[in-house]
Amino acid sequence: MKRRGICLLLVLLLLAGLAACGGGGETAAASDSTASSAGQEAGWAEGGAEAAEQPAADFSTVRQNAKLILSADLALETRDYDKAVADIEQMTAAAGGYIQSSGTSGEPGSRFANYTLRVPQEKFESFFSQLGETCHVVSSNRWSEDVTDQYTDIETHLATLRTKHERLLSLLDQASKMEDIISLENALADCEYEIDSLTGEKRQYDDLVSFATITVSLSEVQTLTAVADGAGFGAQLAQAARSGLGGLTAAVRGGILLLVTIWPVLLLLGAGGGIFLCIRRRRAKAEAAAEAAKQEQDGCGTP
Known part of the structure; x- marks a missing residue:
């Protein structure tokens, strides 16, 4: 009985020790998992900071x-x-x-x-x-x-034509019959024409790509055109005010220039108007004098 009791006690102690070891392993695993998650979060945060500091796109x-x-x-x-x-x-x-x-x-x-x-x-x-x-x-x-696609197609076609040109030259060197020689020479001429045409087209693309084209129209003005500083209503209102002021200034300037330009015509019109008024006044005076003389004669002739 004593031996059975001792054996049972030893078994219980062994099971308790195994349970303690298992619990510690789970605790350690949990700790490792927590540390790993924290490390991943820290790594993500650092990666986000690096991404935020990246420079703008370079084209x-x-x-x-x-x-x-x-x-x-x-x-x-x-x-x-x-x-x-x-x-x-x-x-x-x-x-x-x-x-x-x-x-x-x-x-x-x-x-x-x-x-x-x-x-x-x-x-x-x-x-x-x-x-x-x-x-x-x-x-x-x-x-x-x-x-890019058009340029690549031209380069590919040119490479094929140059290979064809070399083969035709090789066949022409080996040809002995006049019919074959004439046929090969015609094929060579067609091939060279296509090569020249595509080479010119490729050269034109090279020029357009290497040098940008900028078209500029320059106007001499007395008042600069108002341009809105933004797309909002306030910016458009300010632009309209500046445009209206510029239009008023331009109208006044244009009116002055017009007067200066047509001053001879204005002078002639003024002189003509003055002469017309003088003649009209003289006629009015003559008519008034004639009327007065007539009335005076009528008064003298009455008994």
Whole structure:
């Protein structure tokens, strides 16, 4: 009985020890799990902070990998026409570009110029901004055209045609019959024509991609056109007020210029009106004198 009691006691102690070990393992596992979750949350928070500190998107890489034709147009106004023209031409030369076409019209005070400018693609953004700082911008637009697929097709077709051209030359060297020689020479001529045509088209794409096209219209004005600073009602109201004031000023200026322009006509009209009034007064006096004389005669003839 004593042996059975001792054995039973030992079994109970062993089971209690195993239970304690199991509980500790679960506690440790729970602690590890909690630490892991905390670590993941800390890692996510750090990752979010790094993402928030990332710089803005850079499109230069996209432009390098894609064939993009960049274009823009601006409507500009200036009160100092000669300086604005000189600035535009100097800025174009400084950017490494050139003037593709230009034209001027009008008289001093209301002159107009239009330019088609070509500048290197990498200078497009800075040049566009400089133009807006040089003169008063009435409107501006810019856009791009992706011609990567067309350009790739041309390159692929050219590679195929050049391979065909080499094979035709090899066959022509081996040909002995006149019919074969003539046929191969005709095929070579057609192949060379296609190569030249596609090479010219590829060269044109290279030029359009390498140099952006900017169209500028420059107007000489006395009063700059009011442009809204925003899209809200307040901005539109301020623009309307500035436009109305500018319109009133322009109307007064135009009226003065009109009077100065037609002063000879006004002088002639004034002189003609004065002569007409003098003649009318003389006639009125003559008629009054005649009427008085008639009345006097009538009074003398009455008994």
